[in-house]
Amino acid sequence: MIDINLIRNNKELVKENIKKKFQDNKLPLVDEIISLDEKVRTLKIEGDNLRQERNTISSEIGFLMREKKIDEANSKKNHVIEINNKLESIEKEENELSEQLKSKMMRVPNIIDSSVPIGKDDSENVEVEKFGEPIVPDYEIPYHADIMLKVGGLDKDSSGRTSGNGFYYLMGDIARLSTAMLSYARDYMINKGFIYCIPPFMIRSDVVSGVMSFEEMDAMMYKIEGEDLYLIGTSEHSMIGKFKGQILKENNLPITMTSYSPCFRKEVGAHGIEERGIYRVHQFEKQEMIVLCKPEESMDWYNKMWKYTVEIFRNMNIPVRQLECCSGDLADLKVKSCDIEAWSPRQQKYFEVGSCSTLGDAQARRLGIRVKGENGNYYPHTLNNTVLANTRALIALIENNYQEDGSIIVPEVLRPYMGGKEIIK
RNA sequence: GGAGGAAUACCCAAGUCUGGUUGAAGGGACCGGUCUUGAAAACCGGGAGGUCGCGAAAGUGGCGCAGGGGUUCGAAUCCCUUUUCCUCCGCCA
Numbered sequence: 001m002i003d004i005n006l007i008r009n010n011k012e013l014v015k016e017n018i019k020k021k022f023q024d025n026k027l028p029l030v031d032e033i034i035s036l037d038e039k040v041r042t043l044k045i046e047g048d049n050l051r052q053e054r055n056t057i058s059s060e061i062g063f064l065m066r067e068k069k070i071d072e073a074n075s076k077k078n079h080v081i082e083i084n085n086k087l088e089s090i091e092k093e094e095n096e097l098s099e100q101l102k103s104k105m106m107r108v109p110n111i112i113d114s115s116v117p118i119g120k121d122d123s124e125n126v127e128v129e130k131f132g133e134p135i136v137p138d139y140e141i142p143y144h145a146d147i148m149l150k151v152g153g154l155d156k157d158s159s160g161r162t163s164g165n166g167f168y169y170l171m172g173d174i175a176r177l178s179t180a181m182l183s184y185a186r187d188y189m190i191n192k193g194f195i196y197c198i199p200p201f202m203i204r205s206d207v208v209s210g211v212m213s214f215e216e217m218d219a220m221m222y223k224i225e226g227e228d229l230y231l232i233g234t235s236e237h238s239m240i241g242k243f244k245g246q247i248l249k250e251n252n253l254p255i256t257m258t259s260y261s262p263c264f265r266k267e268v269g270a271h272g273i274e275e276r277g278i279y280r281v282h283q284f285e286k287q288e289m290i291v292l293c294k295p296e297e298s299m300d301w302y303n304k305m306w307k308y309t310v311e312i313f314r315n316m317n318i319p320v321r322q323l324e325c326c327s328g329d330l331a332d333l334k335v336k337s338c339d340i341e342a343w344s345p346r347q348q349k350y351f352e353v354g355s356c357s358t359l360g361d362a363q364a365r366r367l368g369i370r371v372k373g374e375n376g377n378y379y380p381h382t383l384n385n386t387v388l389a390n391t392r393a394l395i396a397l398i399e400n401n402y403q404e405d406g407s408i409i410v411p412e413v414l415r416p417y418m419g420g421k422e423i424i425k
Numbered sequence: 426g427g428a429g430g431a432a433u434a435c436c437c438a439a440g441u442c443u444g445g446u447u448g449a450a451g452g453g454a455c456c457g458g459u460c461u462u463g464a465a466a467a468c469c470g471g472g473a474g475g476u477c478g479c480g481a482a483a484g485u486g487g488c489g490c491a492g493g494g495g496u497u498c499g500a501a502u503c504c505c506u507u508u509u510c511c512u513c514c515g516c517c518a
Contacts, residue, residue: 039478041477041478044477044478044479044487045478045479045486045487047487048477048478048479048486048487048488049486049487051487051488052486052487054499055487055499057498057499058445058497058498059445059446059499060498060500061443061445062444062446062498062499062501063445063446065445065498066445073498075500076498077499078498078501079498080498081498083498084498104490137461204508206492247475249435250494255470357494370475372435374450
């Protein structure tokens with residue numbers, strides 16, 4: 001949600017931004033918002049004046065009652081009743097128009113950073129930099145699920161029976177490898193000064209609707225029957241929700257946290273669940289990082305954050321690249337975003353393993369997260385990035401450390417978490 | 426799950442029984458000063474408070490006492506409801 005003052009004072013900028021995102025159908029929103037905003041303010045003034053009058057007269061009634069001037073008091077009471085009748089219709093209209101205004105404001109995309117490449121959709125995302133050589137070995141790399149099966153690390157038959165499609169049993173060394181990666185990622189972030197956090201894995205509906213739109217919620221979130229609770233799709237939900245409606249102290253900034261959680265997703269969207277393997281599933285585990293900082297520091301943090309992910313994957317001998325999200329592919333709340341993609345020697349292309357975003361102050365404004373500054377309160381900037389998601393990272397690790405004899409090399413950084421084990425076979 | 430108690434601003438806290446000079450007192454924190462080598466403590470002084478309007482500004486008004494409803498001319502105060510916390514009981518890794 002952007003600042004309404006920006007629309008009031010610089011609507012051309014807002015329109016220009018909408019065009020850059022190829023959402024021309026939203027252009028009329030801007031003028032609709034301006035007109036609605038004026039109407040709401042007019043009604044507010046009208047209502048405020050009536051309320052003021054009511055407050056004044058009501059306190060006069062108090063004095064009259066004390067002096068036992070009953071008749072005079074009664075006539076004033078009638079006057080207030082009239083005022084209340086007038087107020088009722090004004091308030092009703094004001095509320096309706098405010099709701100409309102708010103829902104239109106929600107649809108206006110955040111102002112993107114000037115560095116964001118202009119493009120219509122994900123086909124125009126820009127590869128910024130490669131890290132590590134994307135090597136294709138001269139032997140064939142099997143499908144990740146087959147590799148895992150062969151070392152006894154995956155059982156999807158059983159998970160199909162217990163839970164249906166989109167779940168998995170990880171077994172033995174593969175399960176241990178999954179935990180090892182998460183632990184390594186966690187410790188890496190702790191060493192970077194991030195506070196480790198295990199958040200609630202379920203959140204209430206008011207928090208959910210604060211962090212995502214209704215459509216997103218429907219497509220992603222599992223609801224607990226009979227309770228006002230949803231399983232989180234990412235710990236970002238709990239972690240940003242943590243600060244909802246709070247006023248932060250300026251000297252506590254930046255807030256840098258790394259959180260672990262299982263993630264639950266319906267994956268109702270376009271791709272659905274892949275039948276085999278663990279690429280797209282209903283449940284995975286993720287180490288996440290979030291930052292709340294002063295506005296002027298957010299771009300520095302953004303650049304630090306995605307590099308952390310790159311380094312973690314490089315340390316596991318996985319080639320990656322940074323793919324910058326173009327304007328048209330950028331979610332409406334985001335100012336700038338990039339994916340970290342890992343190399344798949346089997347498919348000979350990169351695939352997404354993480355996503356880093358700065359949301360400017362839009363998320364904070366939407367959730368009422370503020371900072372008490374010297375010259376009044378302001379909205380902090382919020383950022384989030386995947387440190388490591390176990391399923392995608394497993395695929396990347398297994399494919400890139402696969403040897404011709406069917407074994408998997410355990411990267412050195414993970415060995416302490418694997419009891420010193422060097423090879424999985 | 427049961428029985429009680431509680432929720433007031435950045436923090437602590439008065440007010441709730443008995444609705445109306447409450448425009449939410451008073452502290453702490455904060456800022457300035459005295460004292461001090463410097464600090465702390467003590468003392469003296471200060472004006473803001475959350476949010477949305479109007480106004481060039483000085484100002485000025487609305488809302489706001491956990492959230493949502495209601496009663497009333499008028500609600501922090503009365504009623505209903507949801508949530509959270511505390512004490513005790515029960516259950517439990």
